[in-house]
Amino acid sequence: MSYIKETIDELKRTSPAQTEFYQAVEDVLESIEPLLEERPLYRKQRIIERLVEPERQIMFRVPWMDDNGDIQVNKGYRIEFNSALGPYKGGLRFHPSVNAGIIKFLGFEQIFKNALTGLAIGGGKGGANFDPKGKSDAEIMRFCQSFMSELYRHIGANTDVPAGDIGVGGREIGFLFGQYKKLANRFDGVLTGKSLLFGGSQVRKEATGYGAVYFAKYMLEGKSESLEGKTCLVSGSGNVTIYAMEKLYELGAKPVACSDSSGTLYHAKGIDLDLVKDLKEHRHERLKAYLDTHSDAEYTARDDYPSDGHTIWRYKADLAFPCATQNELTEKDAEALLSNGCIGVIEGANMPSTQAAVDLFIAEKLAYGPGKAANAGGVATSQIEMAQNAGMEHWPFEKVDARLQEIMHSIYTNAKTTAEEFGEPDNLVLGANIAGFRRVADAMIQQGVV
Ligand SMILES: NC(=O)C1=CN([C@@H]2O[C@H](COP(=O)(O)OP(=O)(O)OC[C@H]3O[C@@H](n4cnc5c(N)ncnc54)[C@H](O)[C@@H]3O)[C@@H](O)[C@H]2O)C=CC1
Ligand SMILES: O=C(O)CCC(=O)C(=O)O
Numbered sequence: 251m252s253y254i255k256e257t258i259d260e261l262k263r264t265s266p267a268q269t270e271f272y273q274a275v276e277d278v279l280e281s282i283e284p285l286l287e288e289r290p291l292y293r294k295q296r297i298i299e300r301l302v303e304p305e306r307q308i309m310f311r312v313p314w315m316d317d318n319g320d321i322q323v324n325k326g327y328r329i330e331f332n333s334a335l336g337p338y339k340g341g342l343r344f345h346p347s348v349n350a351g352i353i354k355f356l357g358f359e360q361i362f363k364n365a366l367t368g369l370a371i372g373g374g375k376g377g378a379n380f381d382p383k384g385k386s387d388a389e390i391m392r393f394c395q396s397f398m399s400e401l402y403r404h405i406g407a408n409t410d411v412p413a414g415d416i417g418v419g420g421r422e423i424g425f426l427f428g429q430y431k432k433l434a435n436r437f438d439g440v441l442t443g444k445s446l447l448f449g450g451s452q453v454r455k456e457a458t459g460y461g462a463v464y465f466a467k468y469m470l471e472g473k474s475e476s477l478e479g480k481t482c483l484v485s486g487s488g489n490v491t492i493y494a495m496e497k498l499y500e501l502g503a504k505p506v507a508c509s510d511s512s513g514t515l516y517h518a519k520g521i522d523l524d525l526v527k528d529l530k531e532h533r534h535e536r537l538k539a540y541l542d543t544h545s546d547a548e549y550t551a552r553d554d555y556p557s558d559g560h561t562i563w564r565y566k567a568d569l570a571f572p573c574a575t576q577n578e579l580t581e582k583d584a585e586a587l588l589s590n591g592c593i594g595v596i597e598g599a600n601m602p603s604t605q606a607a608v609d610l611f612i613a614e615k616l617a618y619g620p621g622k623a624a625n626a627g628g629v630a631t632s633q634i635e636m637a638q639n640a641g642m643e644h645w646p647f648e649k650v651d652a653r654l655q656e657i658m659h660s661i662y663t664n665a666k667t668t669a670e671e672f673g674e675p676d677n678l679v680l681g682a683n684i685a686g687f688r689r690v691a692d693a694m695i696q697q698g699v700v
Contacts, residue, residue, distance in 0.1 A: 253298075271358065273601065295694070297691045301361070301694075308328045309327055312378055335370055336369070339373065339633065341415030342422075344381075355576070359601060360374065363629060369633040377417075390421065398430050423445075439640060449635075453631055457630070459491065462598040462619070476502075477503040478502040484505045484508050485508065490599065506521065510537045517544060570596075572599050575599055584603065584611060592616070593617060597620055599625065600625065623678060
């Protein structure tokens with residue numbers, strides 16, 4: 251039996267029912283096989299066995315009272331996965347689908363993503379199976395306060411620094427920070443993605459979307475192509491999607507489709523970004539309401555999606571940016587993109603393409619930027635926020651944006667040159683996984699068996 255299969259079988263036995271986690275582990279293990287052959291020390295040191303086991307997993311009860319006075323109970327998680335390179339760093343996700351397996355897959359991805367940034371940050375992730383949809387601000391506040399009432403004792407500016415992810419934006423980070431400050435009696439950089447009024451960094455809100463588009467720019471330049479005039483499908487309509495679309499417009503491309511969990515919107519003239527921002531950032535409405543302003547746009551409800559995939563990837567466009575959630579781009583979607591002449595897929599979300607879709611992109615030598623490389627701009631800018639907090643500084647927008655561009659360029663170059671080193675110059679999955687793994691593994695070896 252191969253080493254990879256043995257490892258996955260052992261994970262299935264010891265950590266049952268964590269499908270997304272196995273998928274994330276398999277993706278990394280398959281890529282690093284040539285490195286393991288070249289450097290037997292990694293197996294001797296049992297780096298893989300140590301890496302797949304989180305350093306610490308915290309699971310807790312989150313009781314809170316809704317507006318009717320009824321008591322609700324959710325499950326909270328913080329998985330402190332690996333601290334070889336720095337304090338645990340990674341977002342919090344509030345979504346009804348959250349469970350230990352989802353948080354573990356996200357935490358595992360985060361280890362290698364954070365390593366790729368070249369910064370001193372380890373990997374962690376957390377969240378709750380709480381559904382913010384339809385909740386009042388007061389309910390969100392009470393939930394965040396209860397969540398932090400347990401979490402505060404596990405985190406710290408030099409220990410573990412959470413941020414946002416799906417369902418956790420500026421409003422939630424504000425409530426979480428307020429409760430942390432009250433309980434810990436400390437005002438420090440324990441969370442990132444904070445408001446600019448109390449320690450937040452310029453560009454953090456925009457960073458993941460902007461970063462993914464910078465990555466696309468560098469990857470296309472590597473193929474003597476550019477973003478200018480390209481039509482783009484950008485799934486989702488949250489933080490990552492909105493700022494990816496903003497940067498695409500700035501760099502001369504045209505986003506023509508986006509989506510939410512209820513359906514897909516297509517507008518051949520180009521998505522009206524101001525309207526989407528208003529609908530999603532202020533009015534908290536479904537995308538369908540876009541049709542009230544633009545009757546020439548098309549909307550497909552989720553119930554009418556093809557049974558083997560998602561409507562958004564069936565439209566013709568030059569580039570695809572999956573920016574919503576995991577496994578939102580299937581093999582059939584990948585086939586549709588390729589047959590419609592799509593030349594690049596750049597992942598703003600974490601693990602949005604199924605393994606079969608990824609295999610197809612690699613076999614077809616598509617310009618493919620895997621999430622752990624392409625969406626690392628968010629966490630990289632979080633580290634810039636931590637550095638500003640520690641130094642009691644506040645950098646201007648231009649300075650943070652320039653640093654973000656440098657980091658995205660270096661991530662692309664590192665993934666590309668590592669892919670070349672291992673004889674597969676077009677395979678940035680292999681390049682990103684090996685480059686990220688090597689940095690973490692070498693640090694673990696130097697720190698001994700801990
Ligand atoms: N916020 C950040 O800085 C970072 C986020 N990510 C990843 O980017 C993705 C999006 O995160 P955010 O934009 O922060 O979250 P968000 O909560 O702001 O937006 C999520 C969006 O995805 C949509 N969505 C959720 N499930 C969907 C589905 N099944 N089909 C279509 N749309 C769906 C929601 O309607 C919403 O528009 C996630 O995979 C997250 O892990 C990755 C790196 C950093
Ligand atoms: O900014 C951060 O700390 C984390 C962002 C995040 O959750 C991610 O990169 O998936």
